[in-house]
Amino acid sequence: MEEVNTLKATYEYDNKFDIMDIGAEGEFKYKKTIEIDNSVYIDFDENNVPFALEMFNASRIFNIRKQDLHNPKHIDMxxxxxxxxxxxxxxxxxxxxxxxxxxxxxxxxxNDYNISDMETVLVTS
Structure with missing residues (x-):
């Protein structure tokens, strides 16, 4: 497997709709979205680099209170x-x-999307 691609990321949380967004900083040319399950989606760029995640029902998936999703200390994806x-x-x-x-x-x-083996980490500061 290739070396790990580490990207600095931003984080947003929508309390009203319980949606978590994690996105890599920088410019990426969107290619496709892959559904991991009916609540989690990852966006890939034209080079098949994952650069964003959208998670619906985040508090339920993490089994924590919505208020605890507002100010994370750190996130690794x-x-x-x-x-x-x-x-x-x-x-x-x-x-x-x-x-x-x-x-x-x-x-x-x-992986029904013919994406080559790889590893990418998105990290918030």
């Missing part, structure tokens, strides 16, 4: 494509009651 599978792992860290809490979401889908 890892997309690995290997052996015909697209793997998504999101690590979400937030503060509550003066303590750091780590929540993770792991999802996968069959």
């Amino acid at each position: 890892n997309i690995t494509i290997k052996d015909g599978i697209i793997y998504l792992k999101i690590t979400y860290i937030y503060e509550t009651h003066n303590a750091s809490v780590i929540e993770e979401v792991d999802k996968k889908v069959i």
